[in-house]
Amino acid sequence: MKVIRSLVLVSNDPRSVELGAEEVFRALHAEIRSxxxxxxxxxxxxxxxxxxxxxxLVMVYPEAVxxxxxxxxxxxxxxxxxxxxxxxxxxLLRFLQEPAGELAWLRTRSGALPVQQRIVLERAGIxxxxxxxxxxxxxxYTALGKALTSMTPEQIIDEVDQSGLQGRGGAGxxxxxxxxxxxxxxxxxxxxxxxxxxxxxxxxxxxLIIEGDPxxxxxxxxxxAYAVGANEGFIYIRGEYRLAYQRLENAIRLAEEHGxxxxxxxxxxxTFHIHLHAGAGAYICGEETALIESLEGKRxxxxxxxxxxxxxxxxGKPTLVNNVETLxxxxxxxxxxxxxxxxxxxxxxxxxxxxxxxxxxNFTGAIEAPLGITLREVIEIYGKGMxxxxxxxxxxxxxxxxxxxxxxxxxxxxDFESWRKAGASLGSGALLICDERTCVVDxxxxxxxxxxxxxxxxxxxxxxGTQRLYQIVDAISKGHGALADLDELQQxxxxxxxxxxxxxxxxxxxALRDILKHFRDEVEEHILERKCRAGVCRIPALxxxxxxxxxxxxxxxxxxxxxxxxxxx
Amino acid sequence: xxxxxxxxELDALLEQAVRRHGVGRDALIPILSExxxxxxxxxxxxxxxxxxxxxxxxxxxxxxxxxxxxxxxxYQMLSLQPTGAHVIRYCESAPCxxxxxxxxxxxxxxxxxxxxxxxxxxxxxxxxxTSCIGVCGVGPVFLIDQDLYGNVTPDRxxxxxDRYR
Numbered sequence: 001m002k003v004i005r006s007l008v009l010v011s012n013d014p015r016s017v018e019l020g021a022e023e024v025f026r027a028l029h030a031e032i033r034s035x036x037x038x039x040x041x042x043x044x045x046x047x048x049x050x051x052x053x054x055x056x057l058v059m060v061y062p063e064a065v066x067x068x069x070x071x072x073x074x075x076x077x078x079x080x081x082x083x084x085x086x087x088x089x090x091x092l093l094r095f096l097q098e099p100a101g102e103l104a105w106l107r108t109r110s111g112a113l114p115v116q117q118r119i120v121l122e123r124a125g126i127x128x129x130x131x132x133x134x135x136x137x138x139x140x141y142t143a144l145g146k147a148l149t150s151m152t153p154e155q156i157i158d159e160v161d162q163s164g165l166q167g168r169g170g171a172g173x174x175x176x177x178x179x180x181x182x183x184x185x186x187x188x189x190x191x192x193x194x195x196x197x198x199x200x201x202x203x204x205x206x207x208l209i210i211e212g213d214p215x216x217x218x219x220x221x222x223x224x225a226y227a228v229g230a231n232e233g234f235i236y237i238r239g240e241y242r243l244a245y246q247r248l249e250n251a252i253r254l255a256e257e258h259g260x261x262x263x264x265x266x267x268x269x270x271t272f273h274i275h276l277h278a279g280a281g282a283y284i285c286g287e288e289t290a291l292i293e294s295l296e297g298k299r300x301x302x303x304x305x306x307x308x309x310x311x312x313x314x315x316g317k318p319t320l321v322n323n324v325e326t327l328x329x330x331x332x333x334x335x336x337x338x339x340x341x342x343x344x345x346x347x348x349x350x351x352x353x354x355x356x357x358x359x360x361x362n363f364t365g366a367i368e369a370p371l372g373i374t375l376r377e378v379i380e381i382y383g384k385g386m387x388x389x390x391x392x393x394x395x396x397x398x399x400x401x402x403x404x405x406x407x408x409x410x411x412x413x414x415d416f417e418s419w420r421k422a423g424a425s426l427g428s429g430a431l432l433i434c435d436e437r438t439c440v441v442d443x444x445x446x447x448x449x450x451x452x453x454x455x456x457x458x459x460x461x462x463x464x465g466t467q468r469l470y471q472i473v474d475a476i477s478k479g480h481g482a483l484a485d486l487d488e489l490q491q492x493x494x495x496x497x498x499x500x501x502x503x504x505x506x507x508x509x510x511a512l513r514d515i516l517k518h519f520r521d522e523v524e525e526h527i528l529e530r531k532c533r534a535g536v537c538r539i540p541a542l543x544x545x546x547x548x549x550x551x552x553x554x555x556x557x558x559x560x561x562x563x564x565x566x567x568x569x
Numbered sequence: 570x571x572x573x574x575x576x577x578e579l580d581a582l583l584e585q586a587v588r589r590h591g592v593g594r595d596a597l598i599p600i601l602s603e604x605x606x607x608x609x610x611x612x613x614x615x616x617x618x619x620x621x622x623x624x625x626x627x628x629x630x631x632x633x634x635x636x637x638x639x640x641x642x643x644y645q646m647l648s649l650q651p652t653g654a655h656v657i658r659y660c661e662s663a664p665c666x667x668x669x670x671x672x673x674x675x676x677x678x679x680x681x682x683x684x685x686x687x688x689x690x691x692x693x694x695x696x697x698x699t700s701c702i703g704v705c706g707v708g709p710v711f712l713i714d715q716d717l718y719g720n721v722t723p724d725r726x727x728x729x730x731d732r733y734r
Contacts, residue, residue: 015717162659201662201701239646240702242715280598281646283700297597356705364706399701400663416592430705432664446666450700456643564697 006083008032009046009128011057011068013243021056027075028058032083043129046212061126067092074193117344118368119352120328124212129247132254133337135215141260143331147223147412148266151334156227157183160330162338164350168397169174169286169323170427171194172349172416181310182228185318187568190230192320192326193313194221196237196244197291199283201400201450205354206324208366210237210244213328214251218261218274220327225272228320233272236291237278250274283454288321289504290456301458302502308330318522325354325429347372349415353426359395359433360387372418375410379433390435394518396443398427400450401507404514425510439536440519441477441526444512448473462505465496469509479539481527486516574595574608582607583618592623594632601641610648611641645699653688653694653695655733658712665708669722673709676723680730 010016010025025045032041046059054068058078058517064086067078068370074092081089082286127134135141160177182190194217198206210217221233252274255261263271277295284290285300292314294300329351333341345351349371358364361383369382375395379386386392392407403411403424412422419426434443452466469492472485493509500506516523525531530539574582586603590596600619604611616637623632641647659674678684681694688695704710707719718729 013717014715015719018716198703199701202664202705203701204703204705207703238703278599278602279642279646280602282644283697292599295595297594297640299640358705358708359667366706396663430664432667434667438667443667445662446661446663450662453698454700 004042005040006042007061007126007128008041008043008083009059009061010126011055011059011072012045013055013560015054019056020072023072024056024058024070024075026459027072028079030135031075031079035079035084036074037083038081042128042134044131044134045285046129047127049245055458059125059488065093085391104242117352117370119218119332119344120209120325120354121212121366121368122332123216124189124208127213127222129212129214130250132215132251132260133256135213139335140215141219143334144219144222144260145266147226147334147567148268153183153227153229158222158333159338160227160333162340163329163333164338164345165326165329165341166332166349166416167323168329168353168429170200170327170401170425172426174283174321175326178310178322178423179224181308182230182318182320185311187311187316187318188229190228190318190320191314192221192225192230192233192293192322193288193295193480194229194233194324195286195288195291196235196241196323196324197236197279197286197549198241198324199286199426200401200428200430202356202358202396202399202432203428204356205366205429208354209243209324210241211247214244214247215255216328216331217248217324218251218255220330221274222261222265222272223330224320224322224327226270228318230320231271231273234295234314235274235275236277236279236295238285245276245278252276283450284456284502284504287504291321292319299456300503301456304501346413346415346417348417352487353414353429355382355429355431357383357431357433360390360437361385361433371415372413373406374413375431378414378431379410384432386433386435390437392433393436393438394434394440396511397430398522399430400447401429401503401510402427404443404511404518406518424514437534437536439532439534440515441473442523442534442536443530444515445470445473445477447511448508452503455504455508459499459501459505461499462498462501462508465492465500465505466508468492469496469512473512476523476526476540477537479526479530479537483524483527485527486520486523490516498529573705574612578613579604579608579612579615579618583615583622583733587622594623596638597623597632597640598644601637601644601647610651616641617630633674651692652697654693655714656695656697656712657659658697658699658702659685660700660702660708660710661698664701664705665710668708670709672723673721677730679713680726694730 008028010021012021029043032038055067056068056070058070059066060082081087121137127138127239156485157176157179159180164380165175166172167175196206197502225233235248262273265272279285282300286295287302288309289303289305295314309319309321311318342350351371352368353371354366354368356366357378361379363384367382395405397405405424409422412418414426416426448470452470455462455466457463475481476485489512493513496505496509522533525533532539577706582604586600591601601611604615620632620634620637642649657677677696680723683689683696685696685698704717704719709721710719713733
């Protein structure tokens with residue numbers, strides 16, 4: 001058997017390719033061969049979008065060393081010094097000295113960061129995402145093999161149910177129960193859909209999972225299809241994710257060629273086909289019924305529910321819609337069993353969660369950690385503290401539809417239950433960390449701009465509500481607000497929550513509500529003192545005319561005096 | 570890219586898209602995407618052509634031009650108007666905003682002399698706001714055509730745009 005001593009991965013995201021990653025790849029290949037190392041060293045590609053100045057990037061495992069930016073001139077040095085002599089080329093190690101970007105999580109193996117618990121990202125960044133062999137070498141398809149040959153569909157659903165896995169798209173619905181609904185639905189055929197239309201601002205976990213480990217999604221979908229009784233599946237991936245699309249396309253083709261997808265999978269009579277569908281740019285298509293409408297070739301406008309997709313989904317048939325991260329947990333659960341999975345996380349929220357950390361911290365990127373860690377831990381340990389030593393002001397969680405969490409809540413364990421109690425939502429796992437230079441009015445304005453832009457315009461409360469909320473907040477940010485506006489914002493927000501057809505309108509005012517709850521004094525300052533303490537809103541000074549007009553407004557006493565004087569006439 | 574296509578070019582393009590995606594209702598968005606990709610936008614005469622092509626008795630489809638238009642106008646990646654030779658799509662979502670996206674946008678506006686949603690008079694550049702494109706770890710970000718730029722600062726804008734001139 002061949003022993004692979006080193007694995008070399010070259011970044012090949014679009015930016016790297018433009019900067020010459022393919023030439024570096026070819027040169028590495030040739031150099032490794034000319035040094036006679038091709039039996040011991042494997043070379044592959046890795047999709048990362050990291051710091052611009054570090055691309056193209058070359059990672060070497062098992063040392064988990066990152067070199068970048070690598071030019072053709074460096075290739076000889078890397079091969080001779082590192083791969084042949086086993087010495088790290090310190091002069092090219094710029095990246096490790098100055099870590100940044102979403103490559104942060106890759107560094108866990110070098111010991112620079114606390115070890116994360118990785119289940120869904122266990123292979124990402126380690127295997128070559130274009131290689132089925134690599135996936136198979138890293139426990140790939142053992143779960144599907146086990147499921148198809150030794151488990152009944154009911155046993156699989158039971159195992160998933162027992163694991164306590166909850167949907168990772170934001171709502172946190174128990175996955176096993178959803179599967180049970182679809183299996184129990186009387187109508188045929190049944191469909192399954194992987195929701196990869198990840199559009200919640202600040203969320204890119206699904207992209208990392210697909211780009212790093214595309215086969216795991218396909219394996220998971222196959223298991224899910226077997227469990228619920230579907231023979232056809234769809235991956236709805238957002239149109240902007242070109243690299244992820246290419247990798248899935250390749251993975252589906254390879255899986256089909258090797259009898260792991262298509263007819264007679266694993267030699268059984270189980271048949272399953274996957275279709276890849278690229279979105280055309282609409283945030284709302286992440287909502288499952290809008291996604292289904294879009295798959296059917298219509299405007300992506302959410303349906304009225306019930307009926308829900310498990311009974312009436314794609315083309316009116318029972319349909320299972322799961323988030324990519326949810327599905328990516330499945331192979332590990334089947335492989336190790338639900339007991340194993342339940343040891344991670346908290347009693348109410350089992351397993352791990354992929355968080356995307358961004359904003360004013362030293363270290364931005366994705367981490368996977370057990371549910372129940374606190375924001376303070378995320379910021380201090382993984383985020384390496386606030387940038388420039390500034391103070392934490394607030395964290396926005398779960399993207400635009402998520403909550404605004406003030407610094408005072410940073411010790412609340414992040415699991416579905418604890419956060420629900422604290423009046424916040426975990427959502428998709430995006431953590432936007434803001435320091436005191438962030439103005440809450442300005443932030444609310446940006447979020448509402450997003451919603452008024454993305455509202456599908458089907459129902460009135462959302463279509464006009466998002467516009468009106470934006471207008472009011474915009475006026476406040478320009479110094480034209482009144483205190484009564486705050487009541488109107490609150491009332492309108494409540495109305496939209498009650499009356500909107502789908503989650504978009506229902507959650508569009510959540511951040512605003514939280515801001516008025518935790519930062520009301522700062523909003524009032526904008527109105528009463530025409531002051532933005534963060535210095536972000538450009539509130540013009542009152543013009544001489546406005547000052548004169550204010551001064552010219554008669555006081556109550558003057559009015560009474562005037563009225564008195566007219567009476568006496 | 571955004572030049573007016575001839576009728577025969579459009580017909581050939583549609584035929585090719587239909588061969589790949591079929592004539593079912595669910596082929597509509599992939600077909601529109603392909604037209605948009607090749608021409609840079611979806612010309613008005615495409616709506617009728619697509620409608621006629623998809624209205625097959627076997628499929629039982631009875632689309633109107635307005636159905637096709639309704640779908641095309643809904644999705645942000647589909648454009649109904651010709652764009653500039655290069656399209657800048659800048660992210661205006663919160664994660665980029667808190668790390669300085671507004672300053673970057675202002676630098677682009679100054680550089681090109683256009684506002685969001687506009688195209689320069691020489692038809693070289695279009696500036697289009699977009700929602701999050703999922704590379705928030707390296708914000709502020711923008712796309713020029715298909716190339717992604719992250720960690721952009723206002724003083725880098727001129728140099729980046731120069732690469733396309």
